[in-house]
Amino acid sequence: MATTIENISRRRFLQGGAGLTLGFCLPGIAAAAAAGPGKAGEGVVAPVTFEPNAFLRIGADNSVTVISKHLEMGQGTYTGLATMLAEELDADWAQVRVEGAAADAKRYNNLFWGAAQGTGGSTAMANSWEQMRKAGAAGRAMLVAAAAKRWQVPAGEITVERGVVRHAASKRTATFGELAEAAARETVPADVVLKSPDQFKLIGKQARRKDTHAKVNGTAQFTQDVQLPGMLVAVVAHPPRFGGKVKSFDASAARAVKGVVEVVQIPQGVAVLARDTWTAKKGRDALRVEWDDSAAFKLGSDEILARYREMAKKPGLTAKKQGDTDAALAGAAKVVSASYDFPYLAHAAMEPMNCVVQLTAAGCEVWNGEQLHTGDQYALAGLFGLKPEQVVIHMLYAGGSFGRRACKDSDYVLEAAHIVKAMQAKAPVKLVWLREDDMRAGYYRPAFHHALQAGLDAQGNVVGWTHRLVGQSILIGSPFEKMLVKDGIDGVSVEGAANLPYAIPNLTVDLHTPTDIGVPVLWWRSVGSSHTAFSTEAFLDEVAAAAGKDPLALRLELLKDHPKYAAVLRLAADKAGWGQPLKPGKAGERRGRGVAVHESFNSVVAQVAEVTVSKSGDLRVDRMVCAVDCGTAINPDNIRSQVEGGVGFALSAVLHGEITLKDGIVEQGNFDGYPPLRIGEMPRVEVHIVPSTAAPTGIGEPGVPPVAPAVANAIAAATGKRLHRLPIRSTDLAA
Structure with missing residues (x-):
């Protein structure tokens, strides 16, 4: 991979040069020079802003501005990026502010996407981890160099803490703002040394979010x-x-x-x-x-799913194949089969x-x-x-x-x-766009049909597994097709299925991608994992029941080659009290506990759900216990918030979410027909973060996929009823 800071400074950008990646800018001097002799402003020295790279600007007033190349849409991006840079800069968090970057892929490209700038795939923190820290460390080094020259002392004797540069022996100090002009004249270091985790003062701590104040007082600009x-x-x-x-x-x-x-x-x-x-x-x-x-599309939802079920009767394009699945199933002592249907879903963001x-x-x-x-x-x-x-x-x-x-x-x-x-x-x-426009003329998470089979030997071991998926491709026909579609397989359609972590010797995953369905589809929070996690984890519980094994024990048995998964799963199970009886509900109520684990965006999340089901089929999700391994926890409180929000988002889909078509027309238009989760439906959520010093991975989306299967598995434990479609209906659960 290319260096993590391939971003031209503003000065270099304006000069048209590609030279040094970490150039510097003297906008005050540049403005004075542009005025020319005899023009307004002659003889006035404008304040110099220290701008060592494309991500950092320090003003004479001690303000530290972090330039965010990623969108802040509520997930805490501004805070996370600022935390990484401010950590290495040793800035005073109270003086740090964040502003959004302009569209400029030369300076602000997403390092995981090549030459493109954008926010998505839970990549904001992961792709910026070294980049933002190096940007902060470079600024710190230049401030120290400027102070060392001013005080005529070795740079190694200078320390920086909370925006103050200090030489202890001579008792001299200077703020960032006081050193900004001198630092701007220093050479940008070719390389910098980053802190070790034991030196972190902001990363891993509860740094206050940088967007909250503006959103509360109304100054935030939407x-x-x-x-x-x-x-x-x-x-x-x-x-x-x-x-x-x-x-x-x-x-x-x-x-x-x-x-x-x-x-x-x-x-x-x-x-x-x-x-x-x-x-x-x-x-x-x-x-x-x-x-x-x-030329309009005129099919209804029922007709679309009927077509998908028919297509699933024949093999599709192979997405994953290991061993001989046909032979394994043919020789199995027991074969378990199930199919699952998933509707179209709207994004329904707060701001249309x-x-x-x-x-x-x-x-x-x-x-x-x-x-x-x-x-x-x-x-x-x-x-x-x-x-x-x-x-x-x-x-x-x-x-x-x-x-x-x-x-x-x-x-x-x-x-x-x-x-x-x-x-x-x-x-x-x-x-x-009004809400009705957003819901009726927008893009949707594609509807899918899944068909699975598993073979068990006489000892209850899983010897074979087939998974067939039918659904529209998000990527085929898009600018992303060349990069993410291989041999006709849309990678986001089968993610979470084709990379199943379980040690199954014979496994086949294939895909049908209908091209004549005219409903516009797009990635939806957690993309393919939003449906593959449900089918794989709900089906695995069915397999465990057929094998006569505890669902947790079977998972741990099959995760022998994936200790990271197993550790997260054990943590969630231990915190949830797996194996201990639940307190009984009221008369006629049935209670159950279910588990699921899934990896998306390189983060592993395990969740245990506790539910109560009434005799009439009313469902209450009482508790969700979540364990997450997302590498270094930059802002732990934000991680917890994202997982909690993911639970609420997922439960909206589990309990209510369904976009249906009749004669090609979307039937839902607002929240009366597509209701989000109500506050009274939100369960108690506990989030446990696995300590790690590894590079951070995604967290905006991974909390979503395991929710639905954990709830479905809890319902099965409570009622014996297996769910094969979403959203859940009370008629599915009535005694």
Whole structure:
């Protein structure tokens, strides 16, 4: 892999040079020089900002600004990145602030993605681990060098703590701000020595989140807060069926709504523009549109799943094969079979899609909660006939995403741009999707059907395992296809199934990818693992029952080659009191405990669920005990929050989540038909973090996959009923 800091400094970037990776910038001096003799500001020395690299800026006022290349959408990215840099800088945490980086893949690329900038796949901390620490260590070294020259003492005698540079022998001190100008003239070190874990003062501690204060006092900037001179707000009428087109429309009633400024047709539908969102919505409601559905998708959910079940009767493309599964199953003393159905799911983030686009003489300017910088930058450049560098993207806060804002097709961003283009760039446009737009015209976690078989020998050992999956590909036909689709296999469709950790000698995983289903699909929090974890872990409990073995014991037996999994599983089981009887419920209530373990984004999470099921089938998830190994815990409290949030997010899908289609039309439009988890449904959650000095791995998503199977396995323990579809229905559980 290339060096972790392949990012051009601002000074080098402006000079057009590719030279030293950690260049430095003297914007104050540069500004004074640009003014020239005899011009305004002559003789005035502007304050110098110390900017040793693309990620750090220190002001004369002692402010330490960390530039985040990753989006903050609630998962704690700003805090995590700042913690890593501030740790090596030895900054005062109270003086650290964070701002979002511009779209610039030369300086801010995701190191796991090559030359692309973006946030996703739970990679923010993992890909930045060395990069941000080296950025902080370089800044610290330059501050120390500047102090050593000023005080004429050896650099090795200087210490730095909480933003103060100190020489103990001479009792001299200086703040970062006092040294900023001198440090800016120091040579950027070619290499730096990073701290060992025993030296950490911020990493692994409870550093306060850097986005909380602004979000509480209302100063945090989201897309909805953006106001530009002359800006219009657009709301779009989308076709009710995917693939539908505008045949004709009558805008007379819409234009008659007071405040409506313009109505334009775009490839995605018809946009109504006004000075505010409500007026634009009223204008859209007054539109009369005739849709051309001749090429639209018209199947319903039941028909889609029926087709999937039929496809599952035949082998698909091989995703994983070891041993001879056919022979193993043919010779097995017992064969266990089960199939599982998973519906489409909406992302339903708190903040629906929105975007502000403005065309200027210099190019295109965008404001939004930007998750896929490079993809959106190139898509907009292509639409407007610009160079990518002419597309300036301002990354604001995002009110959630769960994968939705990282759209492979740049859908809502391009929709806003198409409106600007149709308006001939007469005004900046803020596109606003209402909740119904987000739920009916968006992208979804694909529906899937899974069919599994396992063979047991006479001693109850698992000798063979087959897993067949049927579902739409997220990647085929996208810009990511070349990188992530191999031999026709979409890697995210089979993740969690093709890399099953259990020691099974004969194992086959194959995949059918239907290409004629016109429902737009996209990654959803934990992507393929959102359904593979359920099928593999729920099925393994069925196998354990057929073998007459304890579910935990069987897992530990099969994890003999994966001690990391086994350790996490034992931790969760021990903390949950596995093997100890649960307290009985009220009259007619049945109680059970279930376990599941899964790896996603290189993090292993085990969860034990405790549930209570009433005689009528009402389900209550009482407790979730979670153990997680995600490498070094940068911000332990944030890790706990992400796992707790993952439990709530997953339970929303387990208990309620289902997007259904009838004649090709999505039936849900808002939270009345697609309800999130209510606070009263949230169980008590305990999170136990495995101590580690390994590099950090993902944590934004891995808490989601084991929830559903742990709950399903607990239900089976309580009632004897095995669940083969989600979401759970009370009719499935009634005594």
